[in-house]
Amino acid sequence: MPSLTLLSAALLTSGGLAHAYTQVNIATPFMTKNIDPIVFPGQHNKSHLHSFYGSDAVTIDTKTSAELQSGCTAAENPNDLSVYWTPTVLYQKGSTWEPVPVSRFSAYYSLGDTKAEVPIPQNLQMVAGNAQAQTADTMVAEAHSEWFCEGSDGGPLDKNGFPSKACTTHLQQLLYFPxxxxxxxxxxxxxAGRPGAYKACPAGTKAMPQLRFSIRYDVRKALPGGWSGTAPLQLACGPAHCSHGDFINGWTADAALNMVAATAEKNKFASVDGKLGKNGVRPTCKAADADPKRGTGNYAESVKAMSKREVVAVGWASRARLVRAL
Known part of the structure; x- marks a missing residue:
């Protein structure tokens, strides 16, 4: 599959591929924790480590938009109380693995897609990618997961799917949702189709604004000496191939409806406002773990906890609603 890096850049230009879009930025994860309310609902110590962005009302029991809307959002849009999470990116520090600092998490909606027909529904849960993928050929092609050095040549990908040469700026991740x-x-x-050239939805479904993750990691801070060859990086689930993202919708209903109109015109950023305020307003509250006494944010402890799992989980991948996960 050809790289989408150039396509992604083209979608941001006025050259004709890009459609209207909106964007929500989140400075950093508000917590790192070994929970996953979609794949392991109601269960602690079953999941690998994830980095969480958005509404801090999320716990292992979260199911609804209303629950998230009762929390504090770290998003720079007060109407977006969604929660977003990804496997934590780790770098090798001596004999341990530590989280790579995040420079910025961005949630784009409908960048490069055709006009939406319906808003993202309340209570919607989604997964993009495949947490079980350990090789490139087992990845979910439709998620178009990609890792590259922002604005610089990171060389060919190494055996684990990361750039083989140190990034002079940020390590960037892209991931597309249904x-x-x-x-x-x-x-x-x-x-059907691909970003920038999408076609019709499957029968019985309607087009909604497409969510895309764009995450920038500060590898210069984590690895000031850089690297050449195999990058001293991994995800909490393994190599870059297992990259995936999770989402539970927490947008207020009025803002979600406004987002549909934001997808109508080509080549235009559209601010999505709502009853709680305007897009771009920075948080006035401090997002924090809603259940700090359970679970861990330590990678080694999360691996130890997972080794005690007694059941095979039923998880999600973006190719199909339910898949068998190890």
Whole structure:
């Protein structure tokens, strides 16, 4: 599959591919923790480590938009109380693995997609990618997961899917979520085609604004000496191939409806405002772990806890709603 790096850059230009979009920025994760309310609902110490962004009302029991809307959001849009999470990116520090600092998390909606028909439904849960993928050929192609050095040549990818040469700026990750939904069952799917050239949704589903993660990691701070060859990096789930993202919708209903209109015109950023304020307003509260006494943010402790799992989990991948996960 050809790289989407150049395509992603093209979508930001006025050259004709880009459609209207909105963007929400979040400075850093508000917590790192070994929980996953979609794959392991109600269960602690079953998941690998994740970095969480957005509403701090999330716990292992979170299921609804209303629950998230009762929290404090770290997003620079007061109407976005969604929660977003990804496997924590780690760098090798001596004999331990530590989280790589995040420079910025951005959630783009409908960048390069066609006009949406319906808003993202309340209570929608989605996963993009495959947490079990250990090789490139087992990744979910529709998620278009990609790792590259922002604005510089990171060389060919190493055996684990990371750039083989140190990044002079940030290590950047892109990940695309399903853009079709059955509004009754909340089952999601991808349109035929690819970013910038999407076609129709599967029968029984309608187009909604497409979510795309764009995350910049400060590898210069974590690894000031750089690297050449195999990058001293891994995800909490393994190599870059297991990259995935999770999302539970927490947008207020009025802002979610406004987002549909934001996808109508080509080549234009559209601010999505709502009853709680305007896009771009920085948080006035401090997001924090809602359940600090349970779970861990330490990678070694999370690995130890996972080794005690007694059951095989039923998880999600973006290719299909339910898959068997190890």
């Amino acid at each position: 853009n079709c939904v059955d509004t009754t069952t909340l089952k999601t799917a991808y349109k």
